[in-house]
Amino acid sequence: MIDNSAPATKTPTAAEQWSAGSYGAWLENLEPAPAAGDAADRQRPMRSVGFTISSIGYAIARRFHELLEPLGLEPRELGLLRTVASGEGLAQQTIAERIGLPPSRMVALVDTLEDRGLLERRRNREDRRAHAVYLTPQGREVLGRAFAIAVEQEQRLTGELNDEEREQLLQLIARVGVHVGIPPEFHAGMRHSAMADE
Amino acid sequence: MIDNSAPATKTPTAAEQWSAGSYGAWLENLEPAPAAGDAADRQRPMRSVGFTISSIGYAIARRFHELLEPLGLEPRELGLLRTVASGEGLAQQTIAERIGLPPSRMVALVDTLEDRGLLERRRNREDRRAHAVYLTPQGREVLGRAFAIAVEQEQRLTGELNDEEREQLLQLIARVGVHVGIPPEFHAGMRHSAMADE
């Protein structure tokens, strides 16, 4: 049996946020969906910009996740490695704050990467409460390989666009993104507080 | 303590897929990230098409989730309502298959919407194992309101684009989407089997 008492004001999980259903599908016409049984109609791509960006964006992120698997690296772990690389010696919680993660979640995240020898914690001498986080040489190497994978995917994705089209696409998306607050440095999925008010 | 024995071959959760970190951030240069402490640099938008689409797409879906809250409707529930509307009287598991959900998950989903009076189950007379699912008048009304919300968001998102630019954007994204398998009818986040092989 299901508890259905309250409409739930809680923080939405990533899964909830992403299963956006097919909200833009009606934008073509007022029929709520293509006729049942007509498989061809159901294959017709959506004409909603919002729906299309979020759906394809989801597929791209999932694909990247798969591409990263040979490295044994989760996208979130990669995000952490990169953040550490951007300022080695930062305190654990400073990093957590920067990428919008609660400190308690950082612990396990850093643990696994430290166990794999990709980064290391050192006690800060001036404030012995704090852990300064550093990349290991191996961490730097893995970071480089992940970089190469990202570049490859980008090239595959945009391979058939010429430079002008690619620039055009980036600018058009950016103009759409303004209305949800362009997520600047870190992927919007990494933190839950990046939403603009609109 | 964390079990870090295996690199995890399991099905990634939506959260894992989405927290793509900032994989495209390096595409501008080989520096793994803007210099620490330089807040202005960290605000600089990414120049990676893949990163940008997935990050903004995430923000759009999350925003839509928020916009839907006054209706007390989750995006996934909306997806179900719409699918039911596209073929009323379909069996529960037929719908599940169509939107790529395991039958067991359909149960609670239909339960909550039935409890709220938005749809109803009727026993199929010819096969009394099957539940035919129908919208109620109230369900139809909520569907209409959700539709209006989706249209509003689309207009806000693309308000400053003219028709030509909007069409251009859709086509450019579609050309990128080909490489991850364009999710046609349902949002890629709704099912886990929509990935193309590339």
Added chain:
DNA sequence: TATTGTTATACTCTATAACTATA
């Protein structure tokens, strides 16, 4: 008394598989 990092805990979402009732 406040802060860094850690651990404990409780809650949600999920897939799998066992179960029932019909066929």
Added chain:
DNA sequence: TATAGTTATAGAGTATAACAATA
């Protein structure tokens, strides 16, 4: 024996808050 739907269960991911060490 197979299928539609349901329920039970176990696992992962998460946020919150209590905790220890240090300031």
